[in-house]
Amino acid sequence: MSQIDLINIAKSYDKQKDVLNGIDLSIEEGEFFVLVGPSGSGKSTLLRMIAGLEEISGGVLKINGQTVNHLPPKDRNLSMVFQNYALYPHLSVKENILFGLKGRKVEKQEQMRRLHDAVEMLGLQDLLKRKPRELSGGQRQRVALGRAVVSHAPLCLMDEPLSNLDAKLRANMRVEIRRLQKKLGLTMVYVTHDQVEAMTMGDRIMVLNDGKIQQIGKPITLYNEPENLFVASFIGSPKINLGSAVFSENAKHLIIEDELHIPVDPAVFHHIPKDRKLTVGIRAEHLEPCLAKKENMYKLEAVNVEQLGNETLIAFEVGSELWTAKWPGQWQIEFGQKVLVQMKPENLLFFDADSGELIKSAELETSQGAVTV
Amino acid sequence: MSMIAPTIGTNEEAYLSQVERVKRKSRLKSFFKGMLFLLPSIILFSVFVFYPMFQTIYLSFFLTNAQGATTVFVGWENYKALFVDPIFLKSVKNTFLFVFLTVPPTVIISFALAVIANEKLKGIGFFRTIFSSTMGVSVAAASVFWLYLFHPTMGLLNKILEAFGAGGIEWLTDPKWALLAVSMTTIWMNIGFTFLILLGGMQSIDSSLYESADIEGSGYFYKLRRITIPMLSPTFFFVITVSIIHSFQTFGQIDILTKGGPANETNLIVYSIYREAFVNYQFGSASAQAVVLFILILLMTALQFKLGERKVHYQ
Amino acid sequence: MLSTGKKLIFYVLLIISALLLAGPALMAIVMSFMTNQDILTGSLPTTFTFDNYIAAFERLPFLHFLFNSLIVSMLITLGQLTLSALAAYAFVFLEFKGRDFLFFLFIATMMVPFEASVIPNFHTIRNLGWIDSYAGLTVPFFATTFGTFLLRQNFKQIPKELREASLIAGMGDFRFFLSVVLPVSRTSLVTLGIYGFLTSWNMYLWPLLASTNETVRTIQIGLKQLQTQEQLNQWGVMMAGAVIVIIPTLLLLFLGQKKLQKGLTEGAVK
Numbered sequence: 008m009s010q011i012d013l014i015n016i017a018k019s020y021d022k023q024k025d026v027l028n029g030i031d032l033s034i035e036e037g038e039f040f041v042l043v044g045p046s047g048s049g050k051s052t053l054l055r056m057i058a059g060l061e062e063i064s065g066g067v068l069k070i071n072g073q074t075v076n077h078l079p080p081k082d083r084n085l086s087m088v089f090q091n092y093a094l095y096p097h098l099s100v101k102e103n104i105l106f107g108l109k110g111r112k113v114e115k116q117e118q119m120r121r122l123h124d125a126v127e128m129l130g131l132q133d134l135l136k137r138k139p140r141e142l143s144g145g146q147r148q149r150v151a152l153g154r155a156v157v158s159h160a161p162l163c164l165m166d167e168p169l170s171n172l173d174a175k176l177r178a179n180m181r182v183e184i185r186r187l188q189k190k191l192g193l194t195m196v197y198v199t200h201d202q203v204e205a206m207t208m209g210d211r212i213m214v215l216n217d218g219k220i221q222q223i224g225k226p227i228t229l230y231n232e233p234e235n236l237f238v239a240s241f242i243g244s245p246k247i248n249l250g251s252a253v254f255s256e257n258a259k260h261l262i263i264e265d266e267l268h269i270p271v272d273p274a275v276f277h278h279i280p281k282d283r284k285l286t287v288g289i290r291a292e293h294l295e296p297c298l299a300k301k302e303n304m305y306k307l308e309a310v311n312v313e314q315l316g317n318e319t320l321i322a323f324e325v326g327s328e329l330w331t332a333k334w335p336g337q338w339q340i341e342f343g344q345k346v347l348v349q350m351k352p353e354n355l356l357f358f359d360a361d362s363g364e365l366i367k368s369a370e371l372e373t374s375q376g377a378v379t380v
Numbered sequence: 381m382s383m384i385a386p387t388i389g390t391n392e393e394a395y396l397s398q399v400e401r402v403k404r405k406s407r408l409k410s411f412f413k414g415m416l417f418l419l420p421s422i423i424l425f426s427v428f429v430f431y432p433m434f435q436t437i438y439l440s441f442f443l444t445n446a447q448g449a450t451t452v453f454v455g456w457e458n459y460k461a462l463f464v465d466p467i468f469l470k471s472v473k474n475t476f477l478f479v480f481l482t483v484p485p486t487v488i489i490s491f492a493l494a495v496i497a498n499e500k501l502k503g504i505g506f507f508r509t510i511f512s513s514t515m516g517v518s519v520a521a522a523s524v525f526w527l528y529l530f531h532p533t534m535g536l537l538n539k540i541l542e543a544f545g546a547g548g549i550e551w552l553t554d555p556k557w558a559l560l561a562v563s564m565t566t567i568w569m570n571i572g573f574t575f576l577i578l579l580g581g582m583q584s585i586d587s588s589l590y591e592s593a594d595i596e597g598s599g600y601f602y603k604l605r606r607i608t609i610p611m612l613s614p615t616f617f618f619v620i621t622v623s624i625i626h627s628f629q630t631f632g633q634i635d636i637l638t639k640g641g642p643a644n645e646t647n648l649i650v651y652s653i654y655r656e657a658f659v660n661y662q663f664g665s666a667s668a669q670a671v672v673l674f675i676l677i678l679l680m681t682a683l684q685f686k687l688g689e690r691k692v693h694y695q
Numbered sequence: 696m697l698s699t700g701k702k703l704i705f706y707v708l709l710i711i712s713a714l715l716l717a718g719p720a721l722m723a724i725v726m727s728f729m730t731n732q733d734i735l736t737g738s739l740p741t742t743f744t745f746d747n748y749i750a751a752f753e754r755l756p757f758l759h760f761l762f763n764s765l766i767v768s769m770l771i772t773l774g775q776l777t778l779s780a781l782a783a784y785a786f787v788f789l790e791f792k793g794r795d796f797l798f799f800l801f802i803a804t805m806m807v808p809f810e811a812s813v814i815p816n817f818h819t820i821r822n823l824g825w826i827d828s829y830a831g832l833t834v835p836f837f838a839t840t841f842g843t844f845l846l847r848q849n850f851k852q853i854p855k856e857l858r859e860a861s862l863i864a865g866m867g868d869f870r871f872f873l874s875v876v877l878p879v880s881r882t883s884l885v886t887l888g889i890y891g892f893l894t895s896w897n898m899y900l901w902p903l904l905a906s907t908n909e910t911v912r913t914i915q916i917g918l919k920q921l922q923t924q925e926q927l928n929q930w931g932v933m934m935a936g937a938v939i940v941i942i943p944t945l946l947l948l949f950l951g952q953k954k955l956q957k958g959l960t961e962g963a964v965k
Contacts, residue, residue, distance in 0.1 A: 060859050074395050078404040081865030093856035097878040107864030410791045417785035420778045424838035429804045432812030448818045496708045509952050510713045516944035518897035520915040521937040525719040528930055581962025629810045634901035650810045657814050667814055674811040
């Protein structure tokens with residue numbers, strides 16, 4: 008069992024600018040927790056502080072309720088998978104997997120038993136005698152996982168473990184790592200810059216930017232109710248469509264990018280301050296094709312069309328912004344064609360343009376419940 | 381989220397001060413660990429490099445007995461005597477002349493060899509090995525080879541000269557030729573190392589530079605002048621510095637070929653130090669000479685870096 | 696791609712240069728198998744003889760000198776490898792106060808030529824009672840800045856994640872040094888080893904000073920001794936002696952030329 012508490016954690020180098028500041032966070036036992044953020048956001052530093060590879064400048068780090076600020080990495084009972092896998096180039100796969108166990112003087116029989124289990128789990132049977140340079144990227148990745156598995160450490164840290172793999176393999180490994188984590192009941196702290204990885208793998212996600220926590224929550228919460236503009240634009244693909252907006256003088260219309268005039272529906276708009284500069288956002292799937300209903304229709308010019316087969320991405324010019332719509336199925340649209348688009352006001356997200364804070368999120372349609380049999 | 385997270389209590393504060401102590405302790409530990417890894421080198425450097433340097437300076441202000449123990453403090457007398465001693469002044473002059481006679485030819489010849497050995501031809505490995513082979517020839521063996529080559533009656537060089545109808549040369553005993561003869565030996569010996577370094581430098585030049593020049597239709601010598609030589613400048617800088625320092629330290633070939641003669645024409649500074657200290661047992665005066673050598677090498681390296689920094693192209 | 700004509704030009708240049716450069720050594724090898732008669736009359740070899748080699752080994756304890764050279768060179772090589780690997784490890788993997796100062800100190804040693812400090816070194820060795828001992832011939836050369844820099848350059852290419860992974864596995868510095876760093880960088884260790892052996896085998900000034908009799912005298916000084924004893928123009932014997940001296944180093948060079956070239960260039964230029 009392993010639970011992690013970070014209390015007001017900070018990191019600074021040479022007493023200079025803070026790399027991380029005021030990080031308060033609790034990671035539950037058995038949770039798959041993802042740290043996501045752009046490069047330089049401090050996510051790797053935070054992970055390395057949990058591992059004990061980086062000194063903690065301020066605050067308290069607890070693992071299982073015990074303060075561990077001073078403990079060297081080896082005494083924190085954790086395993087770690089590195090971006091470049093950190094395999095020892097002169098050792099075989101088997102020796103690499105057993106490396107840590109030998110260091111900890113685990114009994115020989117026990118070593119073999121764990122090796123057997125890990126090898127079975129990861130399908131490394133035929134590779135045991137090979138050297139790392141004779142392995143493909145995916146195989147190296149598995150060996151690195153194997154090392155974490157045999158350690159039997161309840162806490163596993165991963166630092167961008169998939170970023171050196173090609174896209175297809177990455178999708179496979181996502182599933183595999185997730186399954187492994189559930190099967191072994193590991194507490195996982197997983198660092199990535201890839202929001203898709205974060206969304207698909209994490210039980211909970213923490214978005215980090217500039218050394219500060221932007222938001223912590225379930226993937227779907229981050230998507231639906233981003234607390235600020237950074238999270239809104241960081242999470243989701245294609246990126247959320249944003250535009251600056253003001254109310255018209257008589258407050259009858261909301262004007263987006265000086266182009267779209269949206270009639271104000273008091274039911275939707277009554278909490279929105281009318282006197283402030285706003286930024287509105289709308290997800291690509293909410294710029295819908297106009298079929299039957301004749302309400303909330305806008306004529307937009309398509310400037311780019313991407314046919315993905317099962318869906319079509321259409322880029323529109325809206326003022327100075329480029330908005331993307333995602334329509335299911337295949338649509339024949341020419342470049343430059345004027346297209347009717349439906350945009351419901353209840354799907355809009357409102358942000359304060361100055362602070363970037365969320366004012367109102369989109370009103371959710373009742374989510375589709377799972378069909379249980 | 382931050383509201384849920386527990387705040388730091390007094391308990392933790394006490395703990396944090398304890399952490400500070402642990403940190404300080406671990407810093408001390410890592411200092412000792414670092415020293416442990418470096419200590420063997422540091423001790424030996426202290427005993428055989430730093431201490432001798434200061435001891436040499438110290439000795440240079442004294443007269444000594446045959447055991448090397450100081451007897452009389454003479455201040456700057458050893459230095460004053462050196463700078464009016466025609467033999468020492470000549471050895472300094474000869475050393476500079478020797479550097480001038482050996483370094484440019486060594487570098488130029490080695491560069492030419494590296495250029496022709498850098499082509500992708502069958503059997504090129506064999507030629508590279510031959511060209512670098514003089515690096516494996518010791519100064520004693522090389523001197524013996526050339527002692528024979530320079531022999532006035534039987535030596536190969538004079539036989540060749542005679543074959544062309546020219547008179548033989550007293551290579552090692554004629555004051556006009558002795559330093560040149562020693563220089564030839566030294567050039568031959570140093571080619572191996574210099575060639576190897578230059579070839580290595582050439583091979584690390586990005587081949588796409590040549591490929592793009594080929595596409596633009598540049599000629600062989602144009603590429604040599606505009607790509608190879610500029611890209612090789614850091615390597616040139618290194619081999620020239622090393623060769624100069626090496627030449628200043630020349631000893632073995634003098635000891636075997638000429639013993640500093642004839643008429644001190646080949647009495648280079650290290651040989652002069654050796655003779656003063658271990659033949660004449662004038663350790664004080666020899667130390668003064670060593671200090672001069674030390675300063676000369678220091679100046680040469682400083683000068684090299686100052687000149688080199690501006691001209692050298694670093695990648 | 697070179698045209699055939701250009702290729703020919705290169706081959707001619709290569710062959711001429713090779714003959715000129717290898718000339719002195721080839722000549723020595725040929726002469727070492729010639730009779731004194733042939734050498735003195737300046738004729739081409741008429742008979743093939745081992746007499747010169749036999750004479751060389753008879754006149755002086757050459758075998759003993761060879762053994763001494765081997766011991767001295769191996770000791771220096773081992774010492775250099777050990778000390779520079781340890782020092783390079785500290786400079787790459789350990790962080791501690793004063794590291795930069797010590798690094799500067801190492802650089803400073805390159806400014807002090809050994810030849811300028813032979814006098815106190817000779818006295819040191821004498822006071823330690825190390826004249827005519829292997830220790831006196833070897834220990835002063837154990838610490839080398841060149842070797843430390845060469846290995847440091849190489850160790851720096853080891854990903855730091857390897858160290859971090861071993862930290863998590865609870866491995867100490869010394870074990871990491873032995874079981875990961877050394878095996879991973881064995882190529883550059885071999886390079887440094889070859890270079891160290893080559894230079895110590897060919898040392899001249901220091902063995903001349905530090906050995907006064909035949910107990911630890913190296914082959915280089917033996918060759919000089921042979922040369923000074925030869926009053927009667929016994930060139931064949933001298934050449935045989937010289938050939939014996941250069942064979943081990945030439946062999947080593949032929950085997951390790953590629954490694955040496957790569958290693959020295961890396962250590963030199965970067």
